[in-house]
Amino acid sequence: MAGFKIRLLLNVGIFLSIVNADRTVFIDPNDPWQVLEGWGTSLCWWANALGGFPDVRDQTADLVFDLDKGLGLNVIRYNIGGGDNQSHHHMRIGGDVPGFRPCQNCDYNWTSDANQRWILFAAKERGADIFEAFSNSPPYWMTNSGCSSGGPNYANNLNSDYYDQFADYLTEVVKWYKDEQGLVFRTLEPFNEPTTGLWKEFGSQEGCTYKYLAMDEVVDKVGAYLNKKGLSGTTSVSIADEGLFEGEITTIAAISTLNIFGDHAKSYVSQYNTHAYFGFLRTPLFDIAKNDGKRLWMSEWGSWSSKDMSASIKLSEQILNDMRNLKPVAWVYWQVIEHAPNGNDGKDYGLIGADFSNSTTPLDIRLSFYGFAQYTKFIRPGYQIIFSNDGDTLAAQDKQKNTCFSLHK
Template identity: 35%
Template sequence: MKLSTSREWLFSLALTAATLPSAEADMTTTISSSTNWGTWEGFGVSLAWWAAAFGSHSELADLFFSTKTTSYNGAQVPGLGFTIARYNAGACSSNTINGSAMVVSPKMIPSRQVDSYWLDWQSSSPSSSSWNWNVDAKQRNMLSMAKARGATTFELFSNSPTWWMCINHNPSGSNDGTSNNLQSWNYDQHAVYLATIAQYAAAHWGVTFQSVEAFNEPSSGWWNGLTGTQEGCHFDVSTQATVIGNLRSELNRRGLGSTLIASSDENTYDLAISTWKNLGSAATRQVARINVHGYQYGQGRRDTLYSLASGAGKRLWNSEYGESDATGRSLVDNLLLDFRWLHPTAWVYWQAIDGGGWGLIDGDNDKLTLGAVSQKYYVLAQFARHIRPGMQILDGGSNYTVAAYDSNAHKLVIVAANWGPDQYLNFDLSHFSKPGVSGALVPRWTTQVGSGAQYVSHSDTHMSGSKFWSYFPSGAVQTFEVANVSL
């Protein structure tokens, strides 16, 4: 959507004024050159469930995993350049085993059933008839296309153990939602399943999983097989600890000693804190990275979780985030909070394609229909296309600014949002030993939350000594790249 004519005129006038030496900023933030909140590993996306539905669409792989401009739905759309893909090991199959069959929740959404490679308990040998490596072809195809387009980091994760490992044979959860649903004699079998997939992927798919995550929101109490709409399983903390130990042993047994274990993908920051504190020393030693989901949104002690992770020498990811706000406002709010307080080294979106505002692209994974690119997509582009793997995350100096530094290119990236009135924002780089070159161009890109500008590039901003400023309409998210910067 375009701005109204009068609004366009005011915006153009303001952008012209932003380059004048006499302009003064309404707010100033000073970027720190001395902080180090971690080396960025990348932005990414989980492949279930959208890739199981649309995994043959190469244009979608281009949009999500490349930075090239791709023709989609009649528009030229900039690729997000995701470098992380999370692959879901499914839990479902339609076969029977000695008269037993999978129990399906009456509210199960079909597209959220992902095929399991392990069909029955008769054999753990991946070359036996107990395994079918031909299922889930579309999700696997998207994984391959992601790698071909530059994705470098892959994680294998599980929403539920395979159905026949579950107490009620229902991979949507126990009958009360709060009880463990993994049979005790299958604690190791769940680990065997994941370790076998990781080994097979390296040998046959050309994909090496950096990490394996055995749980998905395990402490939550909504994994109810009677009402569930997706795969899910509750694990109490002691069971998690046992499975983590088993997984480490199974990975090692297959020569995958360098494959990391991530845990525990809790739904909120506060649940992640509680789980980590109660896992026990044996399990926490075997966990190389803490994964957490961002569904606590504006609440929760991000700072406490970061302190626990950094104190234990563990990496920290926001491994799943999503909401139904298609405007992009909620996404920016929570990204800013995560960078400011959680300090993850990676950030992963949940459903790239979905309805109800959840998707970066609107679509229906059951009806196999694709719609428009969401404004949220273009908002995320402000971050994902510019904050790249290997950059050092700095203190942006305010709650509306994110900063990242590329030591090889001597480039500073700044992403900022304005939720106040239309105003100038000033960026002070005086703490850097070399704060760019006075008079040099500072390229910028703009997306307007809700509607309006969609990742529009501009060449109208310049350094003035150790500072630069730009005009921000209310609701604007802007990215700047400053060259010739040294810490």
């Protein structure tokens, strides 16, 4: 199978690029698609671990966010931790992200989440410029189960008595970062895969199932609190980070979920987020976002690592399919770094393997890291994605330099 190939093309009408001996690809800058905002990653769960390792965290931040030394990711998704009951000990390593209110009667603890916060600002120092805050779960004391990894039998887990307090909690964190830390979250996402049926009590990470009408009410309240706290001029709401595009037998997914939100709730929403693990209705979802006047992100995807090029090829195929058919303005990898203390055994999603319990273990930089870099380093924020007639090619135009790039799998 062909590897990654790059061609620099002069900007002269319709372009012809011979990318290998048996394929001709036509590229047309007069047929513009989306303008790329950037490439990104979520900070959970790796930042909660590595941000506490002074001897490795700078190297880590360079590899992920510095363009010269690494991937140059500029889109950051920051997890507002709910925080679990302190008597629980069931989260994966790194997954026990502390919340800012450890109990119902507790004051906010703004020293909380220091590790993830270190990585957040390290990303900003290295050029990251688009920040989204999102929630995997409310604080445990707002849940029906009393556990921030989910409800019994995967049930809805946000107690309806706490809709207001949950919206207040999320927006208060966003306000603190803006007022006290000088960091603005452009969007705030209250959900993460809310209807996939994956989240149960005593699980390995935070998660929360939501009833469909509850999501509409929560978005309404989050938007109202943003207004009340004077944040609506800088922060809007994003929804709904479903795990697939269309519904299956037991799953309501991105397209179906968007239909449950009323016009009032949607008035607070500027951005539709979708994960891309399953499903094929990319173009219909793009059309919905366009018709609704909402920005569209592919906000999460990841896949098993490998010791050969297979993970890189799969990653490239995913990016090509999403960028050509879903046409998001940002493409976000799930966790660029995973806990892999015994090396690359193919059982994690990381582009880099690390030992979250031992900072002296060398980082394991996988081939898929370099595969992702072929996109992140050569098609940069602000580039115009343009037409190409080949499904294995992604073409982009740097209008400032009057040049085009094409990436071929």
